[in-house]
Amino acid sequence: MRTDRKDKRRSEIESAALEVMRQRGYEGASMLNIAKAAKASNETLYRWYGDKQRLFLEIVKSNAAEAEAALDKALAAELPPEDILEHMCKQMLHLLLGERAVALNRAAASDASGQLGGAIAKGGRDRVFPKIVQLMGALREAGKINPPSDEQAAQWFLQLLIGDLQLRRIIGTLPQPTRTQIADHVDLTLTAFYRLCGPDQTGV
């Protein structure tokens, strides 16, 4: 199989895995079910991935790579930092509350070994947080915020942005938000964030 065809096949299989997982949960996403859904042989799945855990590990990794690229693109834009922040808010909410991330987090919650969770953290929060700290530094230097520290600002920002939304998505009590809902939530978040970290704070 040529490299590009093989890459395409891998991504098809991984999409199928996520789709089965979405419909039947991590438990129901057996290698057999995934193979059927992808019209692949389970022998191929075992040859390529070894076992179910490593299959999902691969998915986590490629998902993290995509997400990081999207964020980097937003961060590299030639815009004032407050516009970048707003843009990043929307992107992160779409990413974190979308079907893929939700499915992967569910898989991680189902995985008693903690390997999937570790991979998600390593490819996700651990990579993203420093970038947000940097962005906070840029905002501070632009006089937009005046937080106790950039790290503290980043932490508050993330808490206000995500809060328990992701968890509620994962346990299935919150539907995927529409673009409008995301925009509204971003407005609220930014209002609160600038109120909390704005430069016009008394007693800082």
Add this chain to the structure above:
Amino acid sequence: MRTDRKDKRRSEIESAALEVMRQRGYEGASMLNIAKAAKASNETLYRWYGDKQRLFLEIVKSNAAEAEAALDKALAAELPPEDILEHMCKQMLHLLLGERAVALNRAAASDASGQLGGAIAKGGRDRVFPKIVQLMGALREAGKINPPSDEQAAQWFLQLLIGDLQLRRIIGTLPQPTRTQIADHVDLTLTAFYRLCGPDQTGV
């Protein structure tokens, strides 16, 4: 079996179920494994609960009842509302980041039907949120905060308090916090919260 013995047995079985779930995940927590751990017969488990999902539904319900009672007790204390708030912070963090709640949320994340998640929300957030709104009202009347609305204050409060801590616990990348860590986080949360909603806000 006398009622009190039966209640005790039920709670033993439910504890065993959570312990097996903690060690082997929702997938590994089969009725057989739970029965072995509880030294019960699987016939008894099926007679009492019907199936695995309903077993965990029962656990969710009894856990929610306990949690609500604890919160009510804190809320009913004869203290100024800001002391009640601080007390409630600690209690909620202990509750939400403790082994029981984490295990149940993992189970809900593994449950494709969404029933467990629904039960958790119904017994948890849906009940707790109005109480926090009420507490926010008391804080506002006491002149401690001046938020856009009590609901908004409650939402910001919850976001600042919990943020992504619960999710990180659930995917296994955050250990159970110590009492000291919880106290520190409560301090930070309250600082941020009063900064965000305090009465000395400009431009409210």
Add this chain to the structure above:
DNA sequence: GTAAAGGCGTATAGATGTGTACGATTTTGA
């Protein structure tokens, strides 16, 4: 063009889970 490699579909052995059944033992209730 042809041989090698690899995927597909199916088959398989072994392990495990679900839900039920049944005798032996214990507990309950009168």
Add this chain to the structure above:
DNA sequence: TCAAAATCGTACACATCTATACGCCTTTAC
């Protein structure tokens, strides 16, 4: 005390999953 009910331990039929194997067919490499 004694009969009824319930639990325990074990067994069972049935289904499913894991991981591997093999023949068939397509794709790749030379």
